[in-house]
Amino acid sequence: MHITADRERCVGAAQCVLAAPAVFDQDEEGLVAPLTVDPAGADGPAVRQAVHLCPSSALRIDEE
Amino acid sequence: MTETLDHDIPSFPMARACPMHPPAEYRELRGREPVSRVRMPDGQVAWLVTKHELARKLLADPRVSADRLHPAFPGRLTAEQRAATERVRRLSTRRSMIHLDGAEHGAHRKILTGEFSLRRIAALRPRVQEIVDRTIDEMLAAPQPADLVEHVSQAVPSLVICELLGVPHEQRRDFHEWAGMLVSRSVSIRERAAASDALNDFLEDLVTEKERGEPTDDLIGRLIARNRQTPVMTHDEIVGTAVMLLIAGHQTTANMISLGVVALLENPEHKARIAADPALLSPAIEEMLRYFSVVENAPARVATEDIEIGGVTIRKDEGIVVSGLAADWDDEVFEHPDRLDFERGARHHVAFGYGVHQCLGQNLARVELEVVFETLLRRVPGLSLAVPAEELPYKDDAGIYGIYRVPVNC
Ligand code: SF4
Numbered sequence: 001m002h003i004t005a006d007r008e009r010c011v012g013a014a015q016c017v018l019a020a021p022a023v024f025d026q027d028e029e030g031l032v033a034p035l036t037v038d039p040a041g042a043d044g045p046a047v048r049q050a051v052h053l054c055p056s057s058a059l060r061i062d063e064e
Numbered sequence: 065m066t067e068t069l070d071h072d073i074p075s076f077p078m079a080r081a082c083p084m085h086p087p088a089e090y091r092e093l094r095g096r097e098p099v100s101r102v103r104m105p106d107g108q109v110a111w112l113v114t115k116h117e118l119a120r121k122l123l124a125d126p127r128v129s130a131d132r133l134h135p136a137f138p139g140r141l142t143a144e145q146r147a148a149t150e151r152v153r154r155l156s157t158r159r160s161m162i163h164l165d166g167a168e169h170g171a172h173r174k175i176l177t178g179e180f181s182l183r184r185i186a187a188l189r190p191r192v193q194e195i196v197d198r199t200i201d202e203m204l205a206a207p208q209p210a211d212l213v214e215h216v217s218q219a220v221p222s223l224v225i226c227e228l229l230g231v232p233h234e235q236r237r238d239f240h241e242w243a244g245m246l247v248s249r250s251v252s253i254r255e256r257a258a259a260s261d262a263l264n265d266f267l268e269d270l271v272t273e274k275e276r277g278e279p280t281d282d283l284i285g286r287l288i289a290r291n292r293q294t295p296v297m298t299h300d301e302i303v304g305t306a307v308m309l310l311i312a313g314h315q316t317t318a319n320m321i322s323l324g325v326v327a328l329l330e331n332p333e334h335k336a337r338i339a340a341d342p343a344l345l346s347p348a349i350e351e352m353l354r355y356f357s358v359v360e361n362a363p364a365r366v367a368t369e370d371i372e373i374g375g376v377t378i379r380k381d382e383g384i385v386v387s388g389l390a391a392d393w394d395d396e397v398f399e400h401p402d403r404l405d406f407e408r409g410a411r412h413h414v415a416f417g418y419g420v421h422q423c424l425g426q427n428l429a430r431v432e433l434e435v436v437f438e439t440l441l442r443r444v445p446g447l448s449l450a451v452p453a454e455e456l457p458y459k460d461d462a463g464i465y466g467i468y469r470v471p472v473n474c
Contacts, residue, residue, distance in 0.1 A: 010177075011170075011173055011177065011420050011422065011424075012173070012174075012177030012178075012180065012181065012424070013416075013422050013423070013424070013426060013427075014180075014181065014182050014427055015411075015422075017182055018182075018411070018427075019411070026181040026182060026183065028178055028181075029174070029177055029178045030176075030177030030178040030179070030180060030181040030184075031174075031177060049411075052412065053411060053412060055123075055124070055417070055418045055419055055420065055422035056124070056419065056420050056422075057124060
């Protein structure tokens, strides 16, 4: 699983951080700053939920 | 699309049979015609969206505009009300990001996102706790029954927004009073207009003062400083942003507090479970946000192109009302939506909207709700309604759903 986070689209609602705090963080500007772009398998469901919750479609995952 | 005869078009908003449940028509419409036509109070016809999936789709669609000044933008006022409240409207039509689209919206939003990051909001929590403790002290000291709305529901968000915007302490009382008058049913339109003007002038002065002096360490001060580095907003837009933050953060949270407390008092088993297990508080709040979705028709839009959705074609320049409440009671997404179920995992509700306009202050709202519910349950375990819940004055006539007064004994 590989994550792409588009900071241009991000609107800083932090839904991703709430859903998957081990994978996503926010920077000073409040924009998404992934802690890792290749999360461990165990984070899969939380990451998928983050993608589903993100209001601005800023997150994408490529399953490998 | 089949031709709809004019007299067949139902009026919006629709009436509720039970104050705690959405209008029954939503359910029927969702099954039959999830994007359907409704007549707004001013006589204009708009589209009403009642299905969760379609609501999310439309709110995330770049072909819809949030421009409130567009003639087809669905409003909740009749033509006469609109004329009578022209001055009140001035307060809400000043330019701020909730009215803007595309890149312009993005720039306005981005200059603010840092202020609402989880870290920033977490740092604010001790101040929120102090505010909540003080408002509860005042409620406990007041003659019984005391009004929860006046003492807690309205006071907490108003004081928190003062803190955030950097309203000096001496002026908070006035600020709080004006903000309360804007939403009170017992003041005349004239008084409300006066309060609105006072607030507008107040924020105008506050911004001007902060622009003149050394940068202050509060949201407006930092916004001004950032805006100097990379100019995005005019002076007027900074004032508009302050007004928007005040309005958006005020009524929504206030009404959620009132409705949430009533829901807990009416469901003692739920109340006992949260009191015993604080970890349940956060999912319980998501469920309450879903259940009440107080911002009934704020997610209104205008199509900027023809959009095919839900079996119909929304034409360019037609108004759209995306009812978050209808969407959040979609039983394909939330099984038995009429059950308050704290463990359902309701986070995908659209109570804060969806798409690029999704509420910027949502995590501040979550913290305020958490602190209020937790503190009330802990400090006032004997809290009870002084009148039956069915007899409370519900805001059937307001754009944001809620309750006007909640007399309680503590
Ligand atoms: S959920 Fe989406 S919009 Fe919100 S912070 Fe994360 S990436 Fe940004």
